[in-house]
Amino acid sequence: MTTKYNQYTIQITSNSAYESDSKYNINDYRNVYFEESEYILPSIFGIKIFENDNLVNSAILGVGGGATTIHQGSLVVSKNRLQICCGNFVFCLSIPELKIIWKTQADEITCFGIYKIDEEFIIHGEMQISKIDKNGNIVWKFGGRDIFVTIDGKDNFSITNNIICVRDFQNYIYKVDLDGNEI
Structure with a gap:
């Protein structure tokens, strides 16, 4: 996935074959942020920042939890x-340095999406919906009867008129205000 921000082009790729300190990696990254684990990390994202087609900086993120995909809703610039969802964490990286400003575990399993509301973020997680402030602090969490994903993956999360609407695996619908209160 590629996105533009000011004079930068930000390229984000899934890089599940990357191994920390391996000479066989196809890509090299200046900043390596890997969670220590005895298991294979399911979410590994490479990030490269370009200015006028010149590489300015790069980083790779690797964490446990559930696997996360890269899509328009998985990051905010x-x-x-x-700010990017990777596994069960949300990372906030500086542009263009790609240094970690904060890192927050926003769900027990995985984070599907991040949505900016004013200066805060709503996180659509598998087990919880949470709100994080601009410094990465969790403001509130909301959980339901089951995981917050549907079998067909359709209509399982939206924010409309400051109301979060989420559907769980059993098709129960929850409505939550931006303060974390169920409506």
């Missing part, structure tokens, strides 16, 4: 920061 604003105010020289990249």
